[in-house]
Amino acid sequence: MLDDMLDYLEKTRERPVWQPIPDEVRAAFNTPLLTTPMSLPEVHELFMQQVLPYTVGNTHPGFMGWVHGGGNPVGMLAEMLAAGLNANLGGRDQIPLEVERQVTAWVRDLFGFPLGASGLFVTGTSQANLIGVLVARATALGIEMRRNGLTSDRRRLVAYTSTGAHCSIAQAMDVAGLGTAALRMIDVDDLHRMDVKALEYAIAADRQQGYTPFFIAASAGTVDVGAIDPLIALAEVARRERLWLHVDGAYAALAMLAPDIAPLLAGIEQADSIAFDFHKWGQAPYDAGFILVRDGVRHEATFSAPAAYLKRATRGMAAGSPWPCDFGTDLSRGFRALKVWFALKVYGAAHLGTVISHTCTLARQLEQHIKREAELELLAPVTLNIVCFRYRCKNADRVNADIVVALQESGIVAPSTTTVRGVVAIRAAIVNHRTQAKDIDALVTATLDFGKTFT
Template identity: 70%
Template sequence: MLKTSEGTLDPSDWNAFRLQGHRMLDDMIDYLENLRDQPVWQPMPEEVKHSFQQALDDGQHDLENAYAIFLKNVLPYALGNVHPGFMGWVHGGGSPVGMLAEMLAAGLNANLGGRNQAPIEIERQVVQWVRELFNFPESASGLFVTGTSMANLLGVLIARTARLGASVRHKGLTSDNRQLVAYTSAGAHVSIVQAMDIAGLGSDALRMIPVDSQHQIDIAALELAIAEDKKSGMMPFFVAGTVGTVGVGAIDNLQAIAELCERENIWFHVDGAYGALAMLAPDIAPRLQGIEHADSIAFDFHKWGQVPYDAGFILVRDGELHQNAFASPAAYLRRENRGMAAGSPWPCDFGPDLSRGFRALKTWFTIKVYGAEKLGQVISNTCALAQHMQQRIEAELCLELLAPVALNIACFRYRGIDANRLNADLVVALQESGIAAPSTTTINGQLAIRAAIVNHRTTVSDIDALIDTTLELGSRIAKSIQS
């Protein structure tokens, strides 16, 4: 049992605690250093699952014992997104620097809802950097959130307030309001649908616009849908373009969307969950032309930015409008010109959270230590690796590319009888091999092996290992289906 000082949770023996803490930190550094010696992922035994189903603990365990449980039952059975062979979903790999920054943030235990404190200045510094990255004005505002799903919701809420006025926050959606309708592509992330639902506008009010052969939103179809809704007496208020679609990594024609939204006086939001940070990569950034005209941009530092989870972000062009959509004066949130209650406006004025973790610190450390140029090189490299994967796929007759490789995602399948079943079994076999871990998606009714290359640790050898193992296991599974 951890011996504590009377009446507190602090240890009575700080030196013993310090030694245990150093062992834990050393173990995690060893874990990151030796990732290639471990499987990407492995199934969790039933007895391990059962070990987490015990009754409320009595606390009669010392720190060393609790840590031993972590080493035995948690560390080996994580999803594996820090591993260079992980390509299952668009999950970032984190970094050693980010891990240390997270430790510092936990020790400080700052609440970034507000007040006059240095941690908020760190967040404001990151907001300034993001403004510069996307060429937004000084009046633009930004906020750390859990992830792009939450940032997309905030974008919908801000756009709703922009169209209907601040009174909607008090009166809600009434019969006096015309039906608000929004638009995004059929390849967009489900969080846009969820945002419409949670905002009270209804998922039926979201028009899913078809995509073209490049999996980009069809601009002509979007324009037609807006015209038809206006003719029907509805109020188009929000268009979400995507930078890096979840399925194949496509980039919508942001410039065309921006021009259309400006003509129609519609809020232009960009879901750039992972793709928006391609602005850091000089060879890819030109493909995001038009993003600088967005009214709001949602993205994650914890994906291509390699910041540990979670570190989502929303950037809003009109900072005053952003604040008007969320600020809620209260006696206990009184502001002053001096003292701890100075420094207004506070982050809680730009979103729904009063209690907020210090997400900005690990982001600030990541940018400070590695620099924008290095992070951009990582992004470029993942895209180059995807091109290498495409070349390997196209060189094998038994493999078939199912979508253009736009950024860092390659979607393909192993040819054969009952191909959907074959490839579903193949992906599971790949994951259980521990060598490489892709996921699946469906493209034009065909089940695809989806490899998303996000991790800064991934190299050509990891791509080759995935393809080589796919060929080996695919041949074996294809024969079993035929027999």
């Protein structure tokens, strides 16, 4: 099984990026629970024939559809070790927790956070964004709100993010009980960054109407075009207005590893919390999200829950407090940190930064290629590694949507679609460390070929 997966990664370019699932393969997963066992080789053969060929394909260098990392073989092997240990990282005194704490310390230093900052591995940035909202909510309303509930406080909290922000910000407001209507969507400028003047106006208007502003969610790498909000200016607004500044850096926050890209993130060190994923630009296998909070005391106070079965001690297995379960909602937690720890040890931070820089270089090459082709049109500035463009023609929305489906079904390359200023765009997110210039050329050539076919 291990050899097959190593072969899979080694030969990934020889396969299509993605291929439609045959009806008979899909039907094979509509069978009742077995009462008699099968042998391990038999089940593994089913995996090889019915599962492995029909994934979304984000390990392939031609995958450019969404911001999915490509994974790495070191992380895969580390996952095997973690599964063998079967460690529960909710708490207790164990070295796996020290591994997570070491990664937290590395992250804290990377972003210039103080020694008292706290961090936690989570499923992904969606969960990390929720934690950011919850800590900010507890800070605004007081920890007693955990016992008395939101209805005990008459203040109406409101938050702010840009129209380019990820939907998980609104979802976090919903789950936190504040409601999506309490999230103000601020317009963006020509570079798709949050408009600071519009933000200041919205805060003033809300205060005048009796609302209580408490939270700004800035984006470091927006989901559609990869824009970075003006973090320094937003930090100044947050400080002046006494609001919590959270940065959704799902993929771009780790650009701090790349010396040539890191200056674009100036101001991120002033955030109150940062959410990001190691499984995107960090190339760790899924899942490995992370939340970093400047004030670890506030973070712990938001989630810690005393219980007899969680009683702490200074000796024995109940030592080592505080535990990760004091900083989030999960008591049962897998050893996510090990694959990240292995990758940082084996590859080194500098090499991972080089990978990030390379994907941005490829994006700029794609941008220039698009500008040279009269049939193609660039739809948004290229800040990082996301390129949005379209084929020029009549009925462009329909044709470009058809082109993307055709590209995906071809198995050559797999971009996705999004909407940029009201028009359908072909969106190429270059994240995979395996992607090369020839994959960029293949995307352009195939787009032009399909465009001519559909018009």
